[in-house]
Amino acid sequence: MTVTQNSTLLATPGLVDAHIHPDKSAWGAPWMSRKLAANLAELIANDRDSQFDFTMSVEDRVTGLFEQAVANGTLALRAHVDVSPELGTTHVEGVRAAAERLAPFLTVQIVAFPQFGLLTNPGTLDVMAASLDAGADIVGGIDPVGVEGDMHGHLDAVFGLADSKGRDLDIHLHDGGETGLEQIREIAARTIATGRQGRVTIGHAFALCDESLPSLGQTLDLVAEAGVWIATCGLGADPVPNLAQLQQHGVRVVAGSDGVRDTWSPFGTASMVDRAHLIAYRTGALTDADLEHVLSLATKAGGELLGVPEIANWAGPESDTRLEFAAENLAQLVVDRPAPLRVIRNGREFTRG
Template sequence: MLITNVRPWGGDAVDLEVRQGRIVAVHPAGTAVVAADAAGGTVDGRGRIAVPAFTDVHVHLDSTRIGLPFREHTASPGVWNMMCNDRENWRDTPIPYRDVVAGTLERMIARGTTRVRSYAQIDVDCKLERFEAVMAAKEHFAHAADVEVMAFPQAGLLLEDGTIPLLEEALRSGATTIGGIDPCQLDRDPVRHLDIVFGLAEKYGVDVDIHLHEPGHLGVFSAELIFERTRALGMEGRVSLSHAYDLANVHPDVTARLMEQMAELDIAWATVAPASGGTQFDLARMTEAGIRVGLGEDGQRDYWSPYGNCDMLDRTWQLAFTHRLRKDRLIEHCAAIATIGGASIMDRTVQRLTSPDDRPGLAPGDRADIVLVDGETIASSVMDRGTDRTVIHNGRLVADKLAVLPNPAA
């Protein structure tokens, strides 16, 4: 394939030559010639900006109402109340639930996301039904996106009998990450909660991702227990903290100490760019410290929240906005987090960001996962969030004009 007349990271126009799923050469615009037998042909970039395709490292594909009529938000505040509201309503859809899940993933791919780490709620109410729906969507769109599925105990591990065997069944059935959630606030037994999570990770050889909504020093306490287990089990590079927004809202010395431990243990951070009235993690400092940072959309217009539209470019805008960033280089850094930053969490062979000015992912040798977007600069693309997009996954054209193309192997 040749991708002609594109501007990598908003730079000068070039032609990208792709073979066997990887970029093999970067030519001055208009100078490359596609081989007569090239299966991918030529993609006309029309002067658009090329960035690595988006990576959503924190999405609940199983918790979605994308494609369904808009509804009034009915949940009361708090994780348990939100979960109960979801539990009461998620089956009530006018089209089959599996189609809703698959349609959400399709919409994400159409807008430029080709790497996805999805939670799949597992509890005594839904058992494996939601997990199996996410796995079915993953299989259906395997030609267009890489999807990792996490076995996630949204209702906790200890509050309802029977959750742990269901998690084990999911891990035996293809889940590649085990989740945990608020060890102190929800299960109220952080030692047992984390012993179970890390025990399952060790038993099945999977990664760990902990939802941490806990405030202030309670969150710090849980984080330090997570760090202890990561170090003791030699799981450096295989643990992520999701949310954990209040770890930046304690004394600056405490936050600095936590960041040092995250860097030492290679613990990644996944944010969904929430609104916050307090202090936020400094994205540039996190990257400079060597911490892998990724972005996700969380739920998609679900029973927890009416927000979410499957568009990671939109969420990139939100990341810049909630962190009060105005300089172009820092807005571009948000785009790097939304693309290669998350990719380095899902795949540790992907080059991690080394500074807020680092713009990797489009050089010879890099995998050809690319989204073409309209805009004058990266910052303008983030601000305007245009819809003239073309999506390439593993060197194949998979979406154009906000529509996923048919699977040629189907």
């Protein structure tokens, strides 16, 4: 990644948040006290219970969050937005409306995400299909085994919807162990079989973080062959991947912030520099090269995934899309986590309205 240093001014590509749940966020709303949850099912139940408690609209909460993200240098993001028979397409419509308010500074892809289950929550697949006509771009999925209890049934449904609508896929996969790796291999195999190389993403993929699993190397090779992207967020006590190992196997990785001050967690700043710092810390990045690599997951790699050429193929410090920071170099930027002094996209400087 080419940067420029003028005194302490550093120019970089725009940041990309490749995995965020903006409709769940309480950003700008009164403080939300969180409940303890012992497992994924309890986290989802807490989230489901909170959906109708917000006094602010989805559009207003998400607009405030998106404004904060752009001020922190995020120029593109992939938003996982809940759809279900209870919610209909309202959250997708709210997030799309918020995205339009932040154009032309922010590129937003929306994933139709079945947070509360797809097979286990009848009617969800129909709402997902409708959401793709109401502002969503990508077909989502969630733990085919751990949440749905039917790997092939769930994957048949989401791949089938993606085929019928001509869309890409982005599947949450929290399941660990060999069960998790089996699901990852099945997703990769279906990606190859359907000619979707480079068009499928797996979020979290915690099973890839366990270096003791016998089939890990085989799985990583298949993921690389399929061009499946892995989105990692470095949250709390969640597992984090060995980035060097994934890189050695040719697996492409992007970074995201996941939840930002939602029912799952009170944390999150809508800053991908903060997130790069956290991922770097949790993965033991010490050298300048390691710190720069982590930042690249939140810049050029994310731009490639989302198809944003001015980030993926950044033209350098003279580009009319750039961020400017008070930092000596990229390594210091990741460590010190400053906000950008200027956020410029296509020659226009962002200022809060």
